[in-house]
Amino acid sequence: MVRVSTRDEILRVAAERFAHFGYKGTSLQDIAAGVGCSKATLLYHFASKDAILAQLVEAAARELGELVARLEPLDAAAAQAAAIDGFVDLVLRYRREAALIYGGIPQFLQEPAFADLLPLTDALCAALAGRSDDASACVAAKVVLSGIVTVVIDEDKDPTELRAALLGVARRALIHPHEKD
Template sequence: MRRAEPETRGEILAAAARLFGATGYRGTSLQDIATEVGCSKATVLYHFANKEALLTELMAPAISVLRALDERLAGLTGAAAQQAAAEGFVDLAVRFRREIALLRGEFPELLQQPAFAHIQQISERLLDALAGHTDRPAARIAALVLLAGISEGCAEFVEVPEEELRPALLALTRRALEPVPDPSPTQDKET
């Protein structure tokens, strides 16, 4: 039996999130979403111009927090930037782990869509902050592995309570990040 037309965009968004998580963004059609909700594809298109608009709205809160983190990091350097980037990204990843799980395996392709193009630049600045704004390969490798690993870990452990996941990830970042050298010149002591 066919359900009544959805009363809110929320039903469509919830169905899209479930389907994107189960079959991926590419593997989900607007018709699949309409069928899941129990409405017509035209109803979905009444609320959202296309599938990208659905994804954009689903990801909007996470992107807003990512932008705020990017702004916070803009004025920081060295160890302060590294610590703020690590804590900020862990907080974002834990809070939005369900959204991260939706994009699992499809993130590089989604960055090619106009609505998400700016995320690549933010990600590069986040990587730079995690590396302590240094070009040292070891620092940049550690930062890159942490970004990818934290995202993957949050997507994998969606059901782990936040009060367990966050401290574990923060402890990992402390162990993995290469310490940033003190920017102040050291003075040689005469002996």
């Protein structure tokens, strides 16, 4: 039998509570009670609720940074296409983490521990919008970003089928919004 560490159990319970009650609606005491430990034990492993959330989203945030870095040297059209593919793949790989990051925007990004995510999210939205200053392109990018996260969290379809559907919808909404496939 594999024994789960207290630290891993804290992360598991915190992810469940954040998903169900939101970041702001979950206290350290709620997490500790869910784990079956004291708040002092929880604080031995994590300095704060922000530290728990940061650990939960660390890998996804790192990959988001890598995606944004890959988009920077590309022209607008290539960056848009790469942003669509890259974001869909990232969200499919990190469903829970994406829900934590993007489910709580803008509240989540206002937390000091996550200030680095706001510029990454802005850069991703700019790439999704084809680096356009047009307000409708920027709104469409934000809608697509939020929609992808929402659909992926609630959808139990085969990942390959879901990926193809998400890419098709995102491309229609962002690249050629007035054309039919």
